[in-house]
Amino acid sequence: MTDSLTHFNDQNRAKMVDVTDKAVTHRVATATGQISMHPATLQRIHDGQIKKGDVLAVAQVAGIMAAKQTSNLIPMCHLIPLTGVDIHFSDNDTDTITVDVLVKTKHVTGVEIEALLAVQVTLLTIYDMCKAIDRGMLISDIHLVEKDGGKSGHFVYHDTPES
Amino acid sequence: MTDSLTHFNDQNRAKMVDVTDKAVTHRVATATGQISMHPATLQRIHDGQIKKGDVLAVAQVAGIMAAKQTSNLIPMCHLIPLTGVDIHFSDNDTDTITVDVLVKTKHVTGVEIEALLAVQVTLLTIYDMCKAIDRGMLISDIHLVEKDGGKSGHFVYHDTPES
Amino acid sequence: MTDSLTHFNDQNRAKMVDVTDKAVTHRVATATGQISMHPATLQRIHDGQIKKGDVLAVAQVAGIMAAKQTSNLIPMCHLIPLTGVDIHFSDNDTDTITVDVLVKTKHVTGVEIEALLAVQVTLLTIYDMCKAIDRGMLISDIHLVEKDGGKSGHFVYHDTPES
Amino acid sequence: MTDSLTHFNDQNRAKMVDVTDKAVTHRVATATGQISMHPATLQRIHDGQIKKGDVLAVAQVAGIMAAKQTSNLIPMCHLIPLTGVDIHFSDNDTDTITVDVLVKTKHVTGVEIEALLAVQVTLLTIYDMCKAIDRGMLISDIHLVEKDGGKSGHFVYHDTPES
């Protein structure tokens, strides 16, 4: 663990960290999250896909567009021209949809926040599209899965954080 | 439970639901969510607040600004001029910060999504401000707590959804 | 025909027209436009829909989100909280897709520009999704179809403008 | 013609194409489009320019600003820092204004969509500024004129697409 929160200046106020001299490298981040719902809601989403009224298609567009808005929403984030965003869905056939997002860039800082925001907005769009039939949905288990590139190197998420 | 996903048109494609004739009423929504972290990270956030390098102050501004961006991020959301947004923080003194958001409007549709997005962005900003010391943070338990106003009436979240 | 361009002030410079005292009424506008392409491109879009790689689903989300951005893109447009947006697609089974957009509000000004912008962005998203296989697509025939509500009353587009 | 729509992933869902390893090169794109109107409307625009109430000046600012918003409006577009945008107007002295847009960058992907969106928003701004006197204007003939740079090389638009 490093010693300090880097986002504060000598007045102990927030700043956008200076990355001017960091190296341009390939950077990739994957993040995940899930939404749990009433089994009948998942059934409806499945039905809809077959009939082309596709909740997940809308959610996916929302997630990709959100990744591009990261620096406008997260105050200390640098603008990063992303070179790739890909979103996958899976579900447990009962009551939970899992969203996995992969984000890539070739830039001076990483894209963890971009991947996490895309996960959040994808999940929230599913909520929005289905809220008329199920307001009690639960969004959870959002975390970085893996990231690579940059000085801090490779990171893999462990369920039990090391102490 | 109602019978249909309202966000689809007669071509089974997504649309923005027609709310032209819905009544303008007071509407309020509260949502919650939490972020778990290494105990040393929470300690650092506590220290920072005392020294004025305030992670939560930044996160809170981010959350309030995000609430105003909801219709730009969630594809089928209507633009709603919000009349109030308030964010509260609490923590378990060990490893978890809880965010509670209250959103109000006087409009033709509800503000559940606004409250949930504010929760998500507030939590993600905490992650962003602290990621240099702790990339393994987990965001979870994001859900609507309560909403009131509008035709669908009063909703209170129950841990165990009714069947 | 009225006598003047309303968007200019007493310095003959552009202004946002004062609509403070106009009545809040139901307003609706429909607009249309089309994109012509290589027959093989339309075939590919048809195939994709069947296989779920749905160009039109993405274009439609883009069009709806664009309608909400109108006042940020068209300098003298007022911000209008839209109450409904619906987009339909049809094609001639050969080489042309037609997009029809319906926009509604209950406000002091009309939503013609919102409908037209949604048409444009929907068409351009189709272009973007297919440009790897067909850069020579042509976007044309974009016009208001009909509008109602407000002081200027009912308007229906005629192919041959009256003189 | 290439074989596939590149914007879909292995779930046949939309993705932002991975351009991480594409070369940074000079890229330029020109696009065009036109708006037809009542002859009296074009006369009014001409008069306005002389008197400084300049419809085209507003439209041009709108077009340049829109080019910079492309990745926020077109879902699968990459953010591209543009290095130059230039818009020219011409008209047939009767009833039609033509808009030509040139966009440049030095980046890993092309700027065709940026040029086309700038054309569209420039034309729509002319419509908006004049709609009080002429709602029947027609926007048409929007297409890429020429593009250069990148792996797909040089493209020139032909009125009759090759079969």
Added chain:
Amino acid sequence: MTDSLTHFNDQNRAKMVDVTDKAVTHRVATATGQISMHPATLQRIHDGQIKKGDVLAVAQVAGIMAAKQTSNLIPMCHLIPLTGVDIHFSDNDTDTITVDVLVKTKHVTGVEIEALLAVQVTLLTIYDMCKAIDRGMLISDIHLVEKDGGKSGHFVYHDTPES
């Protein structure tokens, strides 16, 4: 003078003030500001206007569009659908341009910040358009001139604030 900063909640953190129950009334605000420059720069702006290369036309569009972005830039500002924005320029024929902005709405809160932001962005656009020939320009004297409507009533700016 009232007793408290209204933008803080019971945790002494910033909130968006609750205006749910405030009355919808006509509200108007005017603001002003100026930019001083090298006399040769003002001469060049004057020349440009005559030749149609109009710095002020661009600045004015920027100011109007900025007024509409106020709630996206100023964290605790409510979104207000503006009903009119008008910008006037005057200069002392030597080295200073003055910008005056009038903003109107019919809403639950005032538009002072919208008017002030429009002044700032109009002035900064003049700076941007001329910075190649004069980087030493000075922006100053930005203040509210007058506002009316709402519970706080009529306000007129006095050079010497009362004690």
Added chain:
Amino acid sequence: MTDSLTHFNDQNRAKMVDVTDKAVTHRVATATGQISMHPATLQRIHDGQIKKGDVLAVAQVAGIMAAKQTSNLIPMCHLIPLTGVDIHFSDNDTDTITVDVLVKTKHVTGVEIEALLAVQVTLLTIYDMCKAIDRGMLISDIHLVEKDGGKSGHFVYHDTPES
């Protein structure tokens, strides 16, 4: 002093200057500005900071986020991925707060406008947070302090511009 306004094309209309072939270099800009207020208002801000209701913390987040919005607000500005933004506050203990902003990038154009816009929005946020108790605040003395990098080289602001 150079001879021409670079932001105009051969039709004497505004364009985004072509910077395609300019060199990527380190660029830094500092800008400043101040806001004068009633002494009791500054006292309230001081008190608030101690009690954690921190006006300046909100203003600072607003300023940093505004720097990232520059190309969306100032029409002819290029999008520049900023590599660092830092804002400092000082005050005269009586009635005036001074804001100093430092912006960095490694790009083909400078960041003067980004620094100036961050100053403006930081100051206006202070105004917004305090306007309930003091509408007569005055924003002034906004100017570039120093910039370095790029072909135009080093610039330092002098109170008395050279003739």
